[in-house]
Amino acid sequence: MKNLLFIIFLIFTACSSDVVIKPAKFAFPVESVLKTNLQGTLEEQRYSFSINLKEIYQLEFSDSSAAAGKEIRLIRDEAGYYYLTAKDFNNVYVLFPAESGFMLTKKIIIPEANPTKVAFNQKSPYIELITEKNKFLINHLGLAERAK
Numbered sequence: 001m002k003n004l005l006f007i008i009f010l011i012f013t014a015c016s017s018d019v020v021i022k023p024a025k026f027a028f029p030v031e032s033v034l035k036t037n038l039q040g041t042l043e044e045q046r047y048s049f050s051i052n053l054k055e056i057y058q059l060e061f062s063d064s065s066a067a068a069g070k071e072i073r074l075i076r077d078e079a080g081y082y083y084l085t086a087k088d089f090n091n092v093y094v095l096f097p098a099e100s101g102f103m104l105t106k107k108i109i110i111p112e113a114n115p116t117k118v119a120f121n122q123k124s125p126y127i128e129l130i131t132e133k134n135k136f137l138i139n140h141l142g143l144a145e146r147a148k
Contacts, residue, residue: 026080031073031120040067044074051095051102053084059107060089075120075127081105081140083127088114092129094140108142 028047036042036053043050053072054064072086082095082102090113094106110118112131121128126137126144137144 025078026076027078027122027124028074028076029122031075034072034074036067036070036072038068040064042072042074047076056084056093059093059104060091073118073120075122077122077127077140078124079140083120083129083138085110085118085120085129087116087118089118090114092138096140106140106142108138111136111143 032044032046034042034044039052040054040057041050041052053067053070057067057070058064070086072084074082074084076082080097082097083092084095085092090110092108092110093104094108095102096105097103110129110131112133115131117130117132119130121130123137126139129136129138
C-alpha cells in the first residue's frame with residue numbers, strides 16, 4: 001500500500017510541476033515604429049502581436065479617441081517587457097504580457113516635457129530612450145540614468 005501511494009505521489013508531482021527554461025532572451029533587436037489603425041489598434045506582423053492603445057491614450061491625454069492613426073514607438077527588452085511611447089507623450093509605458101492582454105507595470109515620466117522626437121535603442125540590459133536633447137537608460141523599474 002505504501003508503495004502504491006508513493007507511486008501515485010510521484011506521478012502526480014511529475015505531471016503538475018512547472019518547467020522553467022532559462023536563460024531566455026526576448027529582446028527586439030531594434031524598435032518598431034508603427035501606426036495605429038482607426039480603431040486605435042497597433043499591429044506588429046513580424047512579431048505576431050497586436051494591442052489596442054485606447055487605454056494608453058486615455059491615461060496620457062484623457063482622450064481615448066486620440067489613438068487613431070498615431071505613430072507609436074515600441075521595443076522589447078531581454079526580460080520580455082515592452083516599452084511604448086510616441087511623439088508628445090510625457091511617459092514611457094512599460095507593459096508585460098498577461099493572459100489575453102498586457103499589464104501596465106510602470107509609467108516612466110520622460111524628463112523633458114512633450115518631446116516631439118523620441119526613439120528607443122537596445123542597450124542591454126537597458127533600453128535607451130532618445131529625445132531631442134538627451135539620452136536616458138530605462139528598465140522595467142524606471143529611469144536608470146542619463147546615458148553617457
